[in-house]
Amino acid sequence: MSITGIVPYVQIVLSLLLMGGILLQQSEAGLGAGFGGGDSFGGGTHTKRGAERTIFIATIVIAIIFAIISFSVFYSSRF
Numbered sequence: 377m378s379i380t381g382i383v384p385y386v387q388i389v390l391s392l393l394l395m396g397g398i399l400l401q402q403s404e405a406g407l408g409a410g411f412g413g414g415d416s417f418g419g420g421t422h423t424k425r426g427a428e429r430t431i432f433i434a435t436i437v438i439a440i441i442f443a444i445i446s447f448s449v450f451y452s453s454r455f
Contacts, residue, residue, distance in 0.1 A: 397435035
């Protein structure tokens with residue numbers, strides 16, 4: 377099996393990990409804030425610590441790896 381045969385499976389695994397990482401993160405804004413409403417905290421900040429920070433960084437790394445693999449497959453098929 378060549379590397380081009382493995383890439384779709386890698387993309388599926390990365391996409392599942394990416395979805396899981398996004399869904400595990402705590403939402404910093406409620407539904408009302410998404411539509412322009414304010415929250416009761418007055419714009420306070422939230423510092424990520426521990427597992428929350430690890431999940432956040434892992435999600436970014438997985439997203440970057442997924443994008444690199446996707447673009448490499450796209451550009452390698454064009455030429």
